Amino acid sequence: MSATKIPSLGYALLGLLQKPSSGYDLRKVFSSTSMKTYSDSPGAIYPALRRLEKAGLIRGTIEEGSGLRRRQIFRLSPKGHGELKKWIMLPITREDLASGLKTIMLRFAFSEIAIGAAASLAILKSLEAALQPHLQALREQLQAMKAVAPTSARLALECGIRSYESLFDWTHYSITIYEKQMNGGVS
Amino acid sequence: MSATKIPSLGYALLGLLQKPSSGYDLRKVFSSTSMKTYSDSPGAIYPALRRLEKAGLIRGTIEEGSGLRRRQIFRLSPKGHGELKKWIMLPITREDLASGLKTIMLRFAFSEIAIGAAASLAILKSLEAALQPHLQALREQLQAMKAVAPTSARLALECGIRSYESLFDWTHYSITIYEKQMNGGVS
DNA sequence: TATGACATGTAATCTGTTACATGATTAG
DNA sequence: CTAATCATGTAACAGATTACATGTCATA
Secondary structure, X not given: OOOOOOOHHHHHHHHXXXXXXXXXXXXXXXXXXXXXXXXXXXXXXXXXXXHHHHOOOEEEEEOOOOOOOOOEEEEEOHHHHHHHHHHHHXXXXXXXXXXXXXXXXXXXXXXXXXOOHHHHHHHHHHHHHHHHHHXXXXXXXXXXXXXXXXXXXXXXXXXXXXXXXXXXXXXXXXXXXXXXXXXXXXX | OOOOOOOHHHHHHHHHOOOOEEHHHHHHHHHXXXXXXXXXXXXXXXXXXXXXXXXXXXXXXXXXXXXXOOOEEEEEOHHHHHHHHHHXXXXXXXXXXXXXXXXXXXXXXHHHHHOOHHHHHHHHHHHHHHHHHHHHHHHHHHHHHHXXXXXXXXXXXXXXXXXXXXXXXXXXXXXXHHHHHHHOOOO
16 A cells, blocks of 8 residues: 555655755755755645655654754655655656656656666666657647747747757766766776 | 736636637647646636636636537636736746746747737847856856765756756747847738 | 537545744854 | 744645546437
C-alpha cells in the first residue's frame, strides 16, 4: 500500500532530505534557489512534511542540542529513500515533457546522489528518446498553424520548439560528460 | 472592484474566448495543443467558466440552432476583454520568469489578436529587459555551486541557463520580425 | 435499439495560498 | 528592554483532480 500519491512538492522535499534538515532549512533552500516554484510558504511545507512523516517516508527528531531553539530535524527513512529512487527512475514519457521540464530536471538533479551516475545517464537517455517524437509533433503543429494563426501565436510555438531543441543539445552534452567520467573510472 | 484574482486557467479561457466557443470546444483546444498544462478536465473548465461569467467577464448564450444538441456558447464581454488586455500588458518581472515561461508565452500568444502587433513587440522588449539580470543571477548560482554540488545538480542548472539563453535569442529573432513587419507597413 | 461520441455538469477529496499566531533567542 | 529574527505552526479559503452522473444525437 505504498500507493499513496505524492505531489511534486513532496518529492522535492524527499530529495532535499537526503541531507537531514529542518523545515526552516528547507524553506530557505526553496526561497534562495530556483526551486521557489515548489512553494516556499510554511502553510505548504509543514503540512507536507507531516504527511510524509505519517506515510512513513521521513522521520522527524527534535534536536536536543543544549541552548538551541526548538528545531525538528527530518531524515529520510529507508522507505522514503526507496520511494524517492522509484520516482527518479521512472521512464520519461511524452506527457512528462508536455507538462514541463521542472519535474524531469528535479529528478535528474537528485539522481546522482540518490542512486548514482549510472542512473543520471539512464535518465538522459530516456529523455533523449522521448524528445524526438515530441519535437516532431511540435514541428507538425507549427506547419499546420502557419497559415491560420497570428504571428505572435506562431512565434510562441517556435519558442517552445527552440527550447526543446536546446534541451536536446544539452542532453548530448551531458551524456558525453557522464560517459567520459565513467570511462575515466572516477568512483 | 475588478480586483477578483483570476487564476491562469481563467486567463487562458479569456484568451481563447476571443473566438466564441463552447466549453467543449475549449476542452478540445486544451487537449489537442500544448495548452494541456492548463487542465483539460471538465471539473476544472466548467466551474472556471461559471466563475468568469459571475464576474461579468464572459457571457454564455444557449445556441438555438434548429436540431442541434444543447450547446452554450461563451463570448468575451467588454469588461472581459479589458481584463484580458490588462493582463497581457503587465510588465514582465523576474518573478514571472522564475515561475516559468508558460504564462509569459500565453500572454504573448494572445497579444496580437487582443491588442495588436505593437503590444506583442512591447512584451518582447519587456521580456528582453527582464532576462538579462535573470541570466546573470543564474550564472552566479552556477559558479557558487560548482565546487559543492554533484554533477547532475550542476548540469540541471546549466540546462536552465541554456534554455534562458535560447529564449534570449528567440526574443531578438522575434523583435526583428515585428520591426520588419511594422516598417513594411503591413496593417 | 443499442452503442458510442457529443456536451455538460456535480461531489468528494486533496493541496496550496494567504494571512495570522506563537514562543524562543539574539542584538542593540 | 525592545525589536528583529528564528522556527514552527494553524485556519479559512480557493482551486484542481478524479471519478462519476446525465441526457442528446447519430449510426449501425
